[in-house]
Amino acid sequence: NAGVTQTPKFQVLKTGQSMTLQCAQDMNHNSMYWYRQDPGMGLRLIYYSASEGTTDKGEVPNGYNVSRLNKREFSLRLESAAPSQTSVYFCASSDRLNEQFFGPGTRLTVL
Amino acid sequence: AQSVTQPDIHITVSEGASLELRCNYSYGATPYLFWYVQSPGQGLQLLLKYFSGDTLVQGIKGFEAEFKRSQSSFNLRKPSVHWSDAAEYFCAARNQAGTALIFGKGTTLSVSS
Numbered sequence: 001n002a003g004v005t006q007t008p009k010f011q012v013l014k015t016g017q018s019m020t021l022q023c024a025q026d027m028n029h030n031s032m033y034w035y036r037q038d039p040g041m042g043l044r045l046i047y048y049s050a051s052e053g054t055t056d057k058g059e060v061p062n063g064y065n066v067s068r069l070n071k072r073e074f075s076l077r078l079e080s081a082a083p084s085q086t087s088v089y090f091c092a093s094s095d096r097l098n099e100q101f102f103g104p105g106t107r108l109t110v111l
Numbered sequence: 112a113q114s115v116t117q118p119d120i121h122i123t124v125s126e127g128a129s130l131e132l133r134c135n136y137s138y139g140a141t142p143y144l145f146w147y148v149q150s151p152g153q154g155l156q157l158l159l160k161y162f163s164g165d166t167l168v169q170g171i172k173g174f175e176a177e178f179k180r181s182q183s184s185f186n187l188r189k190p191s192v193h194w195s196d197a198a199e200y201f202c203a204a205r206n207q208a209g210t211a212l213i214f215g216k217g218t219t220l221s222v223s224s
Contacts, residue, residue: 040120042216043155056210090155094212100212
């Protein structure tokens with residue numbers, strides 16, 4: 001039982017490059033989330049998926065797209081990376097009461 | 112708009128001393144409240160949660176929190192802090208739609224010897 005896994009752990013991009021962050025959970029949760037964490041800002045919700053086949057914008061969705069591939073997997077895509085997207089990205093999944101379980105994070109630097 | 116406020120950005124406590132981290136929420140109905148801890152370079156781990164019932168909830172690692180509706184607060188406490196408790200602590204509340212959590216900006220705890 002691995003919980004929530006994320007790949008990659010670290011990534012360096014140049015401005016304008018694209019990449020996809022992968023997330024998978026093995027807890028059979030319906031809901032999954034993507035957050036970014038910046039110093040002094042706490043966690044801000046980028047997108048979430050309440051169930052397979054649905055996605056919704058969170059607080060800071062601009063510059064990102066998501067795909068809920070199946071119940072287990074929820075990916076986050078940066079189509080054209082910008083330095084402002086330098087951050088630590090966390091994926092989470094939750095049960096119906098919204099107790100969220102977090103992955104270890106991806107540290108992304110955009111030069 | 113709903114919000115979760117952690118008034119203290121950084122707190123330093125001596126090892127063995129007691130700890131209280133403050134959290135206030137803005138919410139009309141009975142909130143679902145959480146405290147998470149994040150050690151450096153790690154993800155977030157759930158310490159405890161409150162959904163209903165007894166307003167004093169016990170969590171892992173010797174932490175407890177008390178829900179006070181009259182003060183819209185859910186403060187985290189620990190009677191005796193250990194050096195390993197140094198971390199960042201986040202309070203969170205489920206949003207009214209029940210679709211996501213709203214996080215506070217976090218409180219960084221330093222422990223001095």
